[in-house]
Amino acid sequence: MIALEDQLFKTGSHNDKGMPGAENQRPEVAAQKETSGNRQKIEIKKVNKYYGKKQALTDISLTIHQGMFGLLGRNGAGKTTLMKTLAALHKKQSGTITVCGIPIEQAKEIRAITGYLPQDFSMYPSMTVSESLDYLGVLSGMDGRLRRERAEMLLKRVNLAEHRGKKVRALSGGMKRRLGIAQALLHDPKVLIVDEPTAGLDPEERIRFRNLLCEVAEERIVILSTHIVGDIEATCEDIAIMNDGHILWKGTVSGLLGDAEGKVFTININKKFLAQIKKDYIVTGMLVQNEFTTVRLISEEKPEMIGAQEAEPNVEDAYMYCLYRNGCDLGGGVEG
Ligand SMILES: Nc1ncnc2c1ncn2[C@@H]1O[C@H](COP(=O)(O)OP(=O)(O)OP(=O)(O)O)[C@@H](O)[C@H]1O
Ligand SMILES: [Mg+2]
Numbered sequence: 249m250i251a252l253e254d255q256l257f258k259t260g261s262h263n264d265k266g267m268p269g270a271e272n273q274r275p276e277v278a279a280q281k282e283t284s285g286n287r288q289k290i291e292i293k294k295v296n297k298y299y300g301k302k303q304a305l306t307d308i309s310l311t312i313h314q315g316m317f318g319l320l321g322r323n324g325a326g327k328t329t330l331m332k333t334l335a336a337l338h339k340k341q342s343g344t345i346t347v348c349g350i351p352i353e354q355a356k357e358i359r360a361i362t363g364y365l366p367q368d369f370s371m372y373p374s375m376t377v378s379e380s381l382d383y384l385g386v387l388s389g390m391d392g393r394l395r396r397e398r399a400e401m402l403l404k405r406v407n408l409a410e411h412r413g414k415k416v417r418a419l420s421g422g423m424k425r426r427l428g429i430a431q432a433l434l435h436d437p438k439v440l441i442v443d444e445p446t447a448g449l450d451p452e453e454r455i456r457f458r459n460l461l462c463e464v465a466e467e468r469i470v471i472l473s474t475h476i477v478g479d480i481e482a483t484c485e486d487i488a489i490m491n492d493g494h495i496l497w498k499g500t501v502s503g504l505l506g507d508a509e510g511k512v513f514t515i516n517i518n519k520k521f522l523a524q525i526k527k528d529y530i531v532t533g534m535l536v537q538n539e540f541t542t543v544r545l546i547s548e549e550k551p552e553m554i555g556a557q558e559a560e561p562n563v564e565d566a567y568m569y570c571l572y573r574n575g576c577d578l579g580g581g582v583e584g
Contacts, residue, residue: 288314288348290334290439290469295343297329304329305340306493316465318484319473320567325490327473328367331441334471335364348438348469363432365425367443367473373417377408377427380416384431395434402430406460422453429460439469446479458483481563489570496574501563508546508561508569515556516542530578532565546572 290312297305304326319327332338334345336355345352352358371380378399385395403409406426411419419427425445432440442461446454454476461470462483474480480487481501489497489504497504512532517525519539525531529551533544546569550556561569572578 288438288469290348290471291344291346292334293344295330295333295340295345297333297338297340299329304493305333308343308493308495310488310495310498312469312471313486314465314467314469315486316462316484317469317471318480318487319471319490320475320477320480320487321473321490322475324492326493327490328443329493330490331364331443331471331473334439335359335362335441337364360435361438363435363437363440365428365432365440365442365445367447369428371416371424371427373415375416376413377403377416377419378412380427381430381434384434388435390435398434398436399430402433405433405463406430407456420453422449422457425449425453425457426460429457429464433464437468439471440464441471443473444475445472446474446476454479455482477564477567489567491571491574491576496576497570504566504570505561505563507573508566510558511546511548511569512544512559512561512565513547513551513556514542514544514559515551515553516540517553530568530572532568 290310292308292310292312295305295308296303308326308330319330321327329338333340333352334347336352336358340352347358348361350357350361372383375383381399381402382395385399390398400409403412406429408423408426408430411423416424416427428445429440429442432442440461445461446457449457458479461472464470465483472479472484485500487498487501487504488495497507515525517540519536519541522534522541522543525543525545529543529545529547531543531545535542544559544565545551546565550558559565568578
């Protein structure tokens, strides 16, 4: 796969419209550019975005580097709005964004270096896998040979080569998403934005899909949004947590875990005390065994209960602690 990509670099432009991007560069040239300033990062400064009177993004400032970046947040947090804004599909009202050095206002240039897989993407169900990739290539103005080469390479990469003749309507949810990624990568973008791609996938497909994104992120900026904390834990080093249009937290996964150090406890209690515990604490897990339940909870101080033990925080605990510390309504804890 890499060899073919390398070859594609050497054959020159990936499209007949002279779109900017890595296509005109040999890999070693691209690597040199990586070290030069803004080329491989997204800079977001004080961005505000409204839908009518509703403020969906408030003073968002973030720097996103090459690799996997995770955007975590509840329903309505503003993840899709931010991603669409970064893909130049939505306009912000104030603030600045540059993608690999290009101001977001240059929408055509931004789209030429960005692949975007929307949360609710649709495909033509009666097209085959190959046809749907080819069709997109035609729309992007790629010539026939390049379309075939890129499609072939990407179908192998997303593990759909054996299904190229299958109709889209016959694909599983995971296969559809992998085809969506192939479509989003067809023009070899520098930035890949995927909005909640793992929702509704079975565990095996989710893991396979996450691994695919990680591979893609070796050479690109990949932004992944999710409310499945496990996706972030498994794949992302840098993350941001959004809530109600704000960035609540940004940094590394290990930094987030560090913040929750000393705030997570387990306790074995009789079932009859469970309701009270759930009222008093944020419960992140429960293991019921006969009349006893082992409860995992978040607390600023060690609970004054016999047998309470400090536990190593996991990312789910740390996420809940972050929401709690920022005053978010957690509705009496989360049952696990
Ligand atoms: N087209 C729109 N018009 C008006 N309000 C909108 C529009 N799109 C989103 N919103 C509102 O903006 C806020 C952020 O929505 P957004 O879809 O960005 O959140 P999200 O984090 O992607 O949520 P989810 O996890 O449910 O996908 C929400 O309050 C939502 O109701
Ligand atoms: Mg969304």
